[in-house]
Structure formats: structure tokens, C-alpha cells
Amino acid sequence: MLVLVLVISELRFDWMEQTLGSFLVSTNATRPESGAIWEIGKQTRTAHQAIEKIVTDRRSSYREAESATSFKQIAATIQPEEWLLVPPDLFRKLYLELPPEVSKEIIPSFELLELINNREWERTYFEKDGDGLNIYMLDKDNRVLKRLPISPDLLYMMAYSDVAFGERLENFPIFESRIYPGKLFFHVLKNVMPEVRDGVIRRPEHLLRVPGNIVRVGISDEAISGFIQIGFEIDSGAQQMVILLRGHEWAVWRMRSLLESEKQP
Known part of the structure; x- marks a missing residue:
């Protein structure tokens, strides 16, 4: 009789699911994160934290980047594990001063024009990558719109x-x-x-x-x-x-x- 009452009450009120759900919520923080869904979420959080660090960590070189006169100067200024912020208008100016055969290797003119006209590009960050550079073009929410790797050979052509x-x-x-x-x-x-x-x-x-x-x-x-x-x-x-x-x-x-x-x- 007791078993019958429990079955009927479960069918009517779903109390077992509610109890189990409450238990899982209360112990969520202590359970290990595993599986594909958890891994994707972890990677997303890691990437977002890295971008947030870029945004908040401007350091003294940020002031120098505002008055940079060439990509060569930026490459010489930036230090390992350091990020330089360059406003979009300055990036455009430096880009247009490069010879066409060099600038197109960074980003083709039409791609840059598309980024500008989409009005999503808000900031540009430069990162030292060995003897080269990485350039990240971000929107207002710090999403990466474009990553532009600059090889040492390309930096050499910029410099000379x-x-x-x-x-x-x-x-x-x-x-x-x-x-x-x-x-x-x-x-x-x-x-x-x-x-x-x-x-x-x-x-x-x-x-x-x-x-x-x-x-x-x-x-x-x-x-x-x-x-x-x-x-x-x-x-x-x-x-x-x-x-x-x-x-x-x-x-x-x-x-x-x-x-x-x-x-x-």
C-alpha cells in the first residue's frame, strides 16, 4: 500500500526529480568538470579571461603605441608577454604607409575595408610571438574579429x-x-x-x-x-x-x- 502511495505521488508531483535536482545544484561546485560540454565551456572561459587580461593590462607601452610611427617601431617596443594597444585609426595610418606588397601580406585591402565598414572593429592588440608578432582585431565585446600573424620575414621587409x-x-x-x-x-x-x-x-x-x-x-x-x-x-x-x-x-x-x-x- 505504501509503495502504491509513493508511486502515485511521484506521478502527480514529480517530487523525486525535484529532490534530485536540488541535490545536484547544491553539489555542483564540488563535482569534477569532465566531458565534451565541460571542456568547451572551459576553453571558452579561458579564452575570454585571456582577452579580459589584454584589455585591462595596458602597461606603459600603451602610451608609446599611441604615437608609433611604424610597425617596425611597434615590433621594437613590445616585450615578450606584453600587449600593445593600437587604435584602429592609427593602425590604418601605419598600414597605408607600407608598400603594397608588404601591406597585402598583413591583410588584403578589401578585407580591411570590410572590417572598417562593418563598424565592429573597436581596438587592435599586438602580441610578441617569438621573432614575429600576432595582431588581434577585437570588437567592443572583446571578441576576436581577425588574427593576423606577422612572420619575422615580413617584419624584416617592414624594417628595411x-x-x-x-x-x-x-x-x-x-x-x-x-x-x-x-x-x-x-x-x-x-x-x-x-x-x-x-x-x-x-x-x-x-x-x-x-x-x-x-x-x-x-x-x-x-x-x-x-x-x-x-x-x-x-x-x-x-x-x-x-x-x-x-x-x-x-x-x-x-x-x-x-x-x-x-x-x-
Whole structure:
């Protein structure tokens, strides 16, 4: 009879489920988190905590990032395990100052335009990643809209793009064993097809702005994004410097082949 009463009351009032539910709620904090659902939740909380740490931990370098003049400066400023905040407007400015062949490797222009016009992008964080960088574009809720990895090679191209240095070509390992007399370089350049000449020196105005004579030319052996670095060592009388430009890969390889054949006795 007692069993019958218990069964009827359970069917009518669900008291067993309610009691069990209350017990599970009261012991929830002490039970181990396991299983796929728990693991997904744990990863989500961990990621959110990491982003929250980025947002709250701005450190002194945040002030420096506001006045950054190049990605190179940001890479030099940021320390391991440190995050730098860069406002979207400043990111756009620095991005537009990069050569097209470099900027498109960070993020294609149309993708950046889409991010801007969606009006979700609120802040940008830079993170040191070995010899490279990670860039995180976040919305107002700190969700990652885009992660942009910057390789050491890409940072190198940012650092050495169309810039004069008080150096000699020997100080650049990329030109080792590939340094040619200036007279020989321009003699060969004069005799190639116009499209090759234009592909080798795409921006001759950079060389015209610098006083002095080009005494030697170095050609890198590495191609990045279809371009090869060329170094022009200039003697102005008062000092020596190197101007670094980028030429189209196919044109530079053709030029180098002709230079090597001219060097043969």
C-alpha cells in the first residue's frame, strides 16, 4: 500500500526529480568538470579571461603605441608577454604607409575595408610571438574579429623598406656573395628590355633624392611575396649609406643572371 502511495505521488508531483535536482545544484561546485560540454565551456572561459587580461593590462607601452610611427617601431617596443594597444585609426595610418606588397601580406585591402565598414572593429592588440608578432582585431565585446600573424620575414621587409642607412653592403647578410660594382650593374641594366629595367628599379626617384654616387649594388637571394631586396651603396663623400629597394622577382633574377655572366672571365 505504501509503495502504491509513493508511486502515485511521484506521478502527480514529480517530487523525486525535484529532490534530485536540488541535490545536484547544491553539489555542483564540488563535482569534477569532465566531458565534451565541460571542456568547451572551459576553453571558452579561458579564452575570454585571456582577452579580459589584454584589455585591462595596458602597461606603459600603451602610451608609446599611441604615437608609433611604424610597425617596425611597434615590433621594437613590445616585450615578450606584453600587449600593445593600437587604435584602429592609427593602425590604418601605419598600414597605408607600407608598400603594397608588404601591406597585402598583413591583410588584403578589401578585407580591411570590410572590417572598417562593418563598424565592429573597436581596438587592435599586438602580441610578441617569438621573432614575429600576432595582431588581434577585437570588437567592443572583446571578441576576436581577425588574427593576423606577422612572420619575422615580413617584419624584416617592414624594417628595411626604402630606407637609407649609414652602412655598407657587407653589413647586410642577405647580400653576401652577391655584391656587384655599380658601373657593371648600370651597364647591364642599360642593355636589358625596358620591362626588365622597370621591374628591377621600380622607384628610381628614391635613388635620385640621395646625393652621391652608387658605388656597389647588392642583390638578395630571397624572394618574399614576389619581390627581391636590392641594396644600393652610395658614397656621398661625407659618408657612405645603403638605400634598400624591392624589385620584381622575375626581373631581378634575370638581371642577376646577366650580371653573373658578365663577371665570368
